[in-house]
Amino acid sequence: xxxxxxxxxxxxxxxxxxxxxxxxxxxxxxxxxxxxxxxxxxxxxxxxxxxxxxxxxxxxxxxxxxxxxxxxxxxxxxxxxxxxxxxxxxxxxxxxxxxxxxxxxxxxxxxxxx
Amino acid sequence: xxxxxxxxxxxxxxxxxxxxxxxxxxxxxxxxxxxxxxxxxxxxxxxxxxxxxxxxxxxxxxxxxxxxxxxxxxxxxxxxxxxxxxxxxxxxxxxxxxxxxxxxxxxxxxxxxx
Numbered sequence: 001x002x003x004x005x006x007x008x009x010x011x012x013x014x015x016x017x018x019x020x021x022x023x024x025x026x027x028x029x030x031x032x033x034x035x036x037x038x039x040x041x042x043x044x045x046x047x048x049x050x051x052x053x054x055x056x057x058x059x060x061x062x063x064x065x066x067x068x069x070x071x072x073x074x075x076x077x078x079x080x081x082x083x084x085x086x087x088x089x090x091x092x093x094x095x096x097x098x099x100x101x102x103x104x105x106x107x108x109x110x111x112x113x114x
Numbered sequence: 115x116x117x118x119x120x121x122x123x124x125x126x127x128x129x130x131x132x133x134x135x136x137x138x139x140x141x142x143x144x145x146x147x148x149x150x151x152x153x154x155x156x157x158x159x160x161x162x163x164x165x166x167x168x169x170x171x172x173x174x175x176x177x178x179x180x181x182x183x184x185x186x187x188x189x190x191x192x193x194x195x196x197x198x199x200x201x202x203x204x205x206x207x208x209x210x211x212x213x214x215x216x217x218x219x220x221x222x223x224x225x226x227x228x
Binding site: 034044104 | 144145147154156157158162173204211213216217221
């Protein structure tokens, strides 16, 4: 079945620096790759997603890149702020087409130091 | 819209007890799913459903049962609770219309099995 590996498990940066989180997936049929942010004690919420026909997508300070050949995708956060501190999850759809099903990575705890 | 709701928020069980975690959504989503979240393990899919009367197993289904009698509700049953089932449980839903849609999470249920 689909497997998603996420690295690093923890990441600490100074405010204003950039942060990069990387994920690899196993199912070459995967076509959809969302990223979720979970603040302490809260539910995960979608922050950005990318589909397989796109190599990069940006939304203000966050961007996601996708390399389908290598089966990996990354989240980039620029000019980090303390409110970016949270757990970030990558995910992949394990099949072509919208089945709803997502397989999540293990999560990255990002700490932004003021 | 209330979105995705879960009850209870907290629960303590003794080993061997049974209980049902409730999940409901008012967005008319076809897809509903249950995840468990454990430190360092990410969000692991327990069971999922693509419509009323249709359910399937995820990555970690053992010890859990589900049913989907209506579009709105997707309860998760623990038949005989074990300490290994101590976790935070999230229900999520998404639309299957079109190509790939945001998965919305409930607030979670924190379960402790003694």
